[in-house]
Amino acid sequence: MLIFFLVIFLVLLLLGMPVFFAMLTGPGIMLYVEGMDRDIPLLFRNIYNGIDSFPLMAIPFFMLAGELMNQGGITMRLVAFSQALIGHVRGGLAHVNILSSMLFAGLSGSAVADTSALGSMLIPAMEKNGYSRKFAAAITAASSVIGPIIPPSGIMIIYAYTMEISVAALFAAGVVPGILVGLGLMGMTTLMAKRYDFPVAGRKSTPREKVTATWKAFFPLLTPVIILGGILSGVFTPTEASAIAVGYAMVISLFVLRSVRFRDLPDIFTRSAISSSVVLLLVGAAIAFKTVVSLSHAAEMMAEWTLSLSENALILLFLINILLFIVGMFLDAGPAIIILGPILAPIFIKLGVDPVHFATIMSVNLTVGLATPPMGLVLFVASSVSGEKVQTIARAILPFLFVEILVIFLITFIPAISMTIPRLLGLA
Amino acid sequence: MTAMRKFLHLLETFNTYMLAFGRSIAWVLVALMVGTILLQVFYRYVLDSALPWPEEVARALMIWMMGLVAASGYRWGSFVAIDMVGEMLPGLLQRLLKLFLLALALVVLCQLFYLAIEFFQRGFRTRAASFHLSRAWIYLAMPVCFGSMLLVNIEMLLREIGRTFGDPDDYPEPPRPSLTVAE
């Protein structure tokens, strides 16, 4: 039974094998056992085939742009800008954390970058201001998932690549849901601030201070305008826009803000090369894994089974939300999209759900999974940045997860939230 | 045991240089990738005539970039895994589980390396679509990628064997270069 590869994969994953190896070992063992030797080279080739892609190149570029922006001071300027806007309210730094994440999301495509960039700055600051460390780490992790919802987004690039839909449409669909997650988290923070008597960060900024903070953040804040403007108006392809983002980030950090020196560049480039090579290998392994999903007809079986539960799109969407949430707990968002997207999307498109709408549901749902244990990538990062245990952060993050799940359901059952902007732009 | 420790030390040193070499090329490739795509943008939007080759060249650069630094990522633990179950096990069992997984990864990497060599050799029969180069020279990044990961995997396996059956303090992690940028 070829389909046992799924079981082996899950067991190895739970035992602690890196996802990359588990995705190859499970299928590899079963192909060997079943005597399907000719498919082992196919497995290998599809690792390469999955990586050799132009649209995927946007991922290393957006990572690099984020990395450059994060060097010396640009993140700080975004935080200062947020502080000038909302720092004075109760729970001010928590709000600043969320708002900074929303702004940073416009520069970066990854939640991990967001957590490490903002976390290393804001968690100590929040602690000094009187918040508990676990709360600071939890709000950092919870708000960092906005990173891949508001474009640019590595996860959406992967979705568009595997499902052959337009990256621009998907990016456009992510804007409102991302803002909604941010507002939801702020709402929850406000409730908690009253109840737990959160500290106030400082006095209200004077108009003059606001202008200064805005001016200092002006060039970084222009980045999303250039990237999104370029992509959504269709002037640049996403990969081109990502390269332009790198170029722009280099110009402002080297020459305008002088926050990066030429001799810093090799290290910055190397770091983004390493993190993107890990993502690329993961994408390749997931594409290879998907091959065996096809060969074993697991996809058809799952589709059939799903439709046997109900033919009502709304009920199925509800069930899928739960399924995706559970999958997101165990699997990184990229591989989950590559493996499940081709299985699930056709079912719902047939039932009348817009492909872009479904893509948004799936992306947001799996993105939130980044902040849930046991496989919550941003929880790991928040833990290493703050020194707080993963389990402790996982408990403190619960109220925020609740908000995010609520937003997922809103996005799922009110298509207009995600679809209005792409429709207005004629992208969907 | 001493012989193994000596060999491990040799391998660690070799890997350290090999990975450093890979990284010192990879960052240049990243810069070239950015440059290539920006050139394409310039030609397409400013000069209004698209060049045929940048897309494919940039993809080749990306694959080589990956091939050269994947092993660094592997050695430094950037390959994500769930540690939950392992951490719940008692010490020795935890070590044995780690050994088992590393041994399994070794088999996978051997197989991948072997297939990658074959892939490279067959690559001489196809050429790039937009420039005159056999695709084998792009495919070569794959044996480099999996070969270097294999060496790192052997190193990790030996270290884990040493820690399991010897004194763990004798088998420290190899030094990790700091890639943080001075402020």
Added chain:
Amino acid sequence: ADFKLRAVANSNENDEDYDGLVVFKDFVESRSNGKVEVELFIGTQLCANGTECLQAVEDGSVDIYISTSGGAANMYPYVQVLDLPYILRDDRIAEEVLSGDFTREMRKAILKDSDDKIRLMTIGNTGGWRNFANTKRVVKTPEDMKGLKIRTVVADLPQELVKALGASPTPIPWPELFTSFQTGVVEGSKNGITDIMGMKFPEAGLKNVTLDGHAYMGALWYMSNESFMKMDEETRKVIVDGFDALQQATFASPKRKSIQAYADFKKAGGNLYVPTPADKAAFKAAAAPVYTWFQKNVKDGEKWFSLLSSEAEKAEKAVDAAYAADVN
């Protein structure tokens, strides 16, 4: 079943390739009395493009595969001879040529270049003819093409053709093409009508199609030579007949499918221009540099160019003789 064949087509179930495969599967499964079983993998489940899938056939992971000539260009550059513009006059000529020795010659070449691993079984059609379409104006003569930004795939021959006509070739990934028309990143493309309508391009402004028919959308069907040769001769005959039935089906399918596509195109406000013989001659003359380019730059280019030309001439004579008998 004694022989389980795995067939891959990178298109979808609305495509001519799928029609062909359905006919093939039914034919060989029934005529072989269940000795042969065909499993279809439609789309990019096992491999995603010509280079990838042909390598999978070489590896023995895939038994049957269909590519366009562009899809095989990296592996066997000379197949692009089929993309040379204006050599095949119309469907009758193309079908006559592709049913004859031209395909056998190409089989020999591909077998040789693939170390006896890939066997070209037949050449059918996938989508009728390529025509120039654009968002700007009705193109009647080659002069009207000047300055248009035309989307092509990343392959040299189509780019040479677009350049020869004074337009500017721009490689854009297929999923981004709709948006690129909307925003003017590109102003035209070279596709068959069914693809144009399948992607709803007229909604993005692609409203002018010139039926210049510059290239026959040939579909090359390959089989793993090892899988083929290990069958007994009788079964091999069934397979060969199956591919013949498939070829007939793919010759017919685009003709049927394009009726609806053209009707939809007109309903969407599209302008269809049918070039006069004089216009067509002008297009052919303007495209001449591509012939030279092909012969100079592609391995065995001269041989394939003259083979296709002479086969086309032969077919024209045969068809003209048939006219003489049928018309009078």
